Amino acid sequence: MSISRKIAMTGAFVCFVIGTSAVYGEEHQSGSDRPLCGPHRATILDLADRIISDRPQAKRFSQRHFGTAASYLKLRYDDLDFASGLDLMDRVQGGTQRQAHGLKDVRLAFAISKLGVVEGLKTDDRPAVEIFADFSPIVMRQILLADAGATFLELLAAVRSSPDLVKGFDARYFNGLGIHNWVVDQSDDFKLTLARNAEAAGELGVAAMVLGSRQDLSAYDALLERHQEQNLAKMAGPDKLSIYLASVNNQIAPVPVPGDDEESRQRRARYHEILRASFQMGGMAWLSILFNQTGAEGPIADASRDFLAEIEAGRLKPRTELDPAWVYLYGRLSEELGDENLNQQMTGFSLGKTVRHYADTAQTTLNWMIARQAMVAYLIETDTGLPSRPSALPPDFDWEAWTAAASALRSDKDDLPLGVDRTIFLELLLAKGDVTQAVELANKFLPPTDRLWFYRDVMIRLDHLCEGYTVFPGAELSMGGDILYRFDGK
Template identity: 25%
Template sequence: MLRMLTGFFSLLLLSCLASPALASDEFCPQRETILAFSDIVLADWATFAPSAPYRYGAEAAYLKIRYTPLPDEQIPVLLANLLQQNKYASVDDLAGAWYLHHFGYKAIQVSAGAKFDQTFSGIGISGIRALLLQEGGEDVLMKHFAATPFMPLNDSGQAFTVEGGIVAAAIADQPDEFKERVVQAAEAHGLNDIANSVSASETDPLAWHRFMARGGAKDNLDKLTYYANFAGAMVGHPRVKAAKTLKEERLQRIMAGAAFEPQESFLQHMRAVDREDEIAARVAERLVLSMLDKGVVRRSGTMDAAWLFEYRAAVALSGRSAIETTFDSRPYDGNRYVRTSAVFTVRNVIDRLLAVETLQPYLTGEADTIPPKPEDLSNKIDWPRWTEMAAKVRDGAVSPILAADLETFGIVTELLLAKGDQEALRAFVQQAPSGEARLSVANDFAMRLARACAAYLYHPGEAFTLNGRPIFKFDTP
């Protein structure tokens, strides 16, 4: 068991040294649709404010900035308009990251004078990254956190809601020498929690042990070890100390596998299948091995292929009955899909992914007839309606009237996206009634389509470390 585990983590570690190749946005055929949907989100959100959900706006503004050569003077106006009405933390994070990247902290320091430190109040993961990537930024950030402790994102105590985990996640893609400078700055200001997580996230597995030898063990050892295991899993490391139980070993494998998942984690739901985590750990291993073998799942892609691969692996390992029983009652609170009821589960997500995958060859003309209902599809989905809409989408007979019904609107937009008919997709969404359904689809699809281009919103380990939260990077090409 130990040899197999070591080999698994060795493969993970080697793979984490390379980033996936991304397409340049200069050759992005989805650019027009990404921008059109971003504009819908920004316009609709402004129309509904202040009653509109705060979770919209930040990603759309970011994509607009990255995919449009906006003049520098227009970006502050865009951000200011969003900040005036939106209380969502991601909007503050976006604005902070852009200002830090564009002007640099030294210019902001000159402008702010004695109030300079106040500009970092509530700094988020994107601002943290933007500051750390500047020369001397690590000392500025650690001095701030030493004087004004970071407020956790919530009271869960989870590794990536506290300052150490957030700093480590923000710079997950940086080389060890960069991370080591952050570690040393954190230690110099007495911030062992940050030094602990960042040292554990270095690709050199001995970095954490060197940190501990310098005095990190004076703090709560159990707490430091707990957080170090999470940070290490982010880059493919096994536990920093030998596991006491088989379940602990499996959990580390699951966490390391989750760091490979794009967008949202399926493995977090798999842990509900069995209490000993055996199935989830085996699914994680199959996913990683498939990705290393250049299978259909891309780390910078959407979650679709990953979730279907993992679902089928889970069914093969545990049986359909056990998986469906778990997922039928497992709530899904991610960013996907038009909701037509208060209850929306992981099973609903799998059904939609299966339906789109099954109908796509028919939509694109690769198949002449509508395929039969997939065996894995549950009775929760209205297959006759999906096939009826598929025929309309294939024939180019989509009417704006179809958008009046929320369920049909959700089905048609998914099928138009699967067909690849972006002109029809844009027109259908643009002509749909204003409301949260249109807002959510435009927001979701803009982010999905961006994954096929420069994937600016992709970040290594995202499904494991960000939990659906965005990180806005302006340093990536």
């Protein structure tokens, strides 16, 4: 009996394509409008349960990477009440020596969403002012949304009055110039109310950047005008809006800076394009790392401009279809910078396994994506032959391993090809659409820590196709690719 048939018989066979545009819904649809969201829910919850159950098996120092995202998605998809949610998170933490990274913050944000800020913060043993001083984006966002920043500003004042807390806090707070990143998805009206509250409290940096993140910049201009004596423009003027990511979501071009000459305007425009592309690229903003390493402003801006055009035309959707988006961007960068130069630069930094379960150096990660994308048509169309080796792959990439694995999968052979990394086979199963089979093979063949990374990766990919609870505008840049866990609707 073939591999496919053996595994299909172990349970209900589910076939979802991950990585081909044919089954992806629109990026901003709600889950209820996506035809595959219903089936995906069951798979997401199954994977979350597997992660929670298997977490104690992970290597000791790896345990902290697992459990938080799984708990969060169970809280959201099962819409758990307060008591059930706390029981779940207690169970996740029990039985392991390592605290799941971020779980304490998720617990607090969940409590605030159910009980309000004051009562929610009481669920932690620490005083509210100490919790606030930790300055967790997850908790801060929940506090900000509760009453448009009123309680946030009260707690901020309390921290400022504590000599023991304020010194370390101020270094993280940095005049509030990053607060807007946690409410970037909110309406212009909400941002206006938040900014007015911040201005009244004397937090002009917060007010300026929040107003600078609106579509309508008239209130931002008026704020700068009102505070000319404080020289607010020096801290949060138009030249800072791109730098602090305030304008990259809603403004196609950088906000004009008075006194700029033509060369300065062009440089700002190129920098703005790179940041806009990084802001929208999904996963993790490695484009900005590449720019920082190379300083190749013109070529990277040109590639970014084309990348953004593809997104705006609807041909690329990085937050739901990461692989084709990154493969396209890599191809354009290769045209601009040259294969050898790009390969050398991309080998110089790594991407975390929160991006993909197989992630290593940025170049290795992109190699896998390029190979996978090349195989999609061969795997799902029976009249398509094996693809030629993609020219973007470096000479030392083992293309033969991918063709051997793809051929075995297509022909439904009884055994995996000898010497072929099983992770390649798993990724090709996902490309083909056999999620259930991939999960069962991972359960059978992968060591515990690798298996948990695989489960987590697939769970997050499916959420991106469904409700998108782990998607947040600009998190790939402002959060370094981390998830901004939230409890405020979609």
